[in-house]
Amino acid sequence: MDLSEKYEVVIGLEVHAQLRTQSKLFCGDSIAFGAAPNTHVSPITLAHPGSLPKMNEKVIEYAVKLGLACNCDIEQKNYFARKNYFYPDLPKGYQISQHTTPICKNGFVPIKVSTGEKNVRLNRIHMEEDAGKSLHDVDEWNTAVDYNRAGTPLVEIVTEPDLSSSEEAFAYVSELRKLVRYLEVCDGNMEEGSMRCDANISVRLKGVEKLGTKVEVKNLNSIRNVKRAIDFEANRLMQLLEKGETIRQQTRSFDAGNGTTFAIRDKEDAEDYRYFPDPDLPPFDLKDEFIAAVRESIPALPAARIQKYTAEYQLPEYDAQVLTEEKETADYFEALVQQTTNYKAAANWMLGPVKTWLNENSAAIAAFPLKPAQIAALIDTVDSGKVSFSIASTKLFHLLLQEPGETPIVLAEKNNLIQQSNAADLEPVIDAVLEKLSGKVAEYKKGKKGLLALFVGEVMKQTKGKADPKKTNELLLKKLQ
Structure with missing residues (x-):
């Protein structure tokens, strides 16, 4: 039995897009890709005692720009929060993000798929900083950490659970990547990690309204892998339900080599992060004039x-x-x-x-x-x-x-490429072609009118493509009467 006839898939996506600023979210360190490890760091990136963050205004502009292009409501009173979750590659030991006041709310992204068009609703777009990078294959006994990426500005674009197939997810991420590139707020390069996707997937019996237990597949680094991971995971969840097993809320990763997912950890809930307003960053208000100026800049x-x-x-x-x-x-x-x-x-x-x-x-x-x-x-x-x-x-x-x-x-x-449209130049070539193909001429006159293309092609060949096709057709029709 095809399980997709019995169950339906419900998908929500979280896309992290790295913003195309010159510097990090809260300091002047470069975010250029490909630098030697730990060269784009400063006391702020490394969380030295007494160092204080300072807001990058360009990040706010880019976030508002994306929100307006996605038909969002712009939150004018904003603040940043600390997300207390241990990141081994963020020196502070917490991440600065937005929680109760995402800079953009609601909105939608239109997509087209084989079944028609739909608007994928957005829950929010919020700003946050990226973590660094842990490297497990540099040293046999130790994990190496590169802090270059730590503090890089991101926006996280979170959909409602509006997607019902991997095809829709593929179309949505494709459309979103095109959009951020048009706006020039992100280069959309998933291979370099400047755009990453997490997929929240659940399944339920058709006709049931309550959402099933979801799993999250993290850090999908290509649009094709978004589709592959969803297809695999949806099928895995359906198989579990068919066997009468309980689905656990988990965070999983995708193995692109064999097209399967594997568990990383049991999923945390929002309360596990213990959000609270960051005391080092003042709240900020967005003026109507600022939002209007950003809207004017959208191509x-x-x-x-x-x-x-x-x-x-x-x-x-x-x-x-x-x-x-x-x-x-x-x-x-x-x-x-x-x-x-x-x-x-x-x-x-x-x-x-x-x-x-x-x-x-x-x-x-x-x-x-x-x-x-x-x-x-x-x-x-x-x-x-x-x-x-x-x-x-x-x-x-x-x-x-x-x-x-x-x-x-x-x-x-x-280069002697000027088209021959003079009848005096073309007629001798046409006469020679018709004489050479006299048998085909007879067939043409008996009703095989499709042979005209053969004669034209031969004239073009003899003139090395320089014969005017329109004039050639005209002269041929006269001679073949």
């Missing part, structure tokens, strides 16, 4: 751009989705359509030759050597009938990459 987000591309530019939904996947790509496209009104051609160039070049060079659009105006010039060269798209995309594009200082038309002339 056009993917949903708005997709709407614009499909409505104003008349692009297919698929093109709009792919073009808006990365903010930098969408920005490049928008600069391109300022230079040309052939919006579909602009999308085709972005999704075709440009994307191919980026993939082949493992590069981001920021590294692409041609400016939007140069791609617009290529489009114009095709639209004016000077070269075919085939020649432009396979030859002229690469010549322009080699000589970006030249214009496409000059390169086309210099």
Whole structure:
């Protein structure tokens, strides 16, 4: 029996996103990734006696920015709390977080899945500091600790238990990562740990309203692993219920190598953390003017751009989705359509030759050597009938990459790529092709009209792609009457 027909899965996600500030949450230490262990530390990071934290204002701005983009209510009266939970890699022995006053409440993130669209409700977004990193394989007998990451600013985005499948969880984390990248508040790099996901999973019989006992799978470091861990854990919980066993509230980890989860500890509850307001950090109020200024700084987000591309530019939904996947790509496209009104051609160039070049060079659009105006010039060269798209995309594009200082038309002339549209030049080639394929000509005249493409293809081959396809079609039809 397929257990998914009997049980339903209930999922809530907690995503930690490292904010793209230059320094830590409560001191000026750098948060740059990849430094030698324990080089980005100071007396505050190391919790020396008498050292006091000082708030990083950029963190507040980024948290509000994300909250507004997620349709949240912004809490204007805020304070930080101490979360008393032993972290071996936080020198203070406690974490500074927010408890009763998260900076953002409610809100939602819209997702699309195979079953349709839904809004994933958010419970809260709050600020907190990250812990350091324990290394267990550096020394045979001891655990080494790197405090570089300790104090790095995070926001934790907590959903309501609104997700009911690993597919929805995959879509949500994908959408959230796209959003933080658009806002430029987090780089979304899960492999480097700047975005991590914890999944709270429970199962219950279909039709039952009460939530089942949940387990939490910690520190999932890729969107694919979020999906894999949920699938495994949901099935494990269903199997336990089928056997009549009791599910224990646990914190578990995911082994990406074999796709299984394993228990780390029994789960604590909020009261175990003994939250209380941090006496070293004063409460802070957010003014309406500050929130309004942050709102003004939010760029056009993917949903708005997709709407614009499909409505104003008349692009297919698929093109709009792919073009808006990365903010930098969408920005490049928008600069391109300022230079040309052939919006579909602009999308085709972005999704075709440009994307191919980026993939082949493992590069981001920021590294692409041609400016939007140069791609617009290529489009114009095709639209004016000077070269075919085939020649432009396979030859002229690469010549322009080699000589970006030249214009496409000059390169086309210099390399004898100008399209042949003169009947006097094309007719001898067409006559030769029809003579060579006389048998096919007879078949065409008996009704096999699909052979026209064969004749056009042969003419293109003989002219090395320089024949104007439209003119070639026109001349062929006349001669085949």
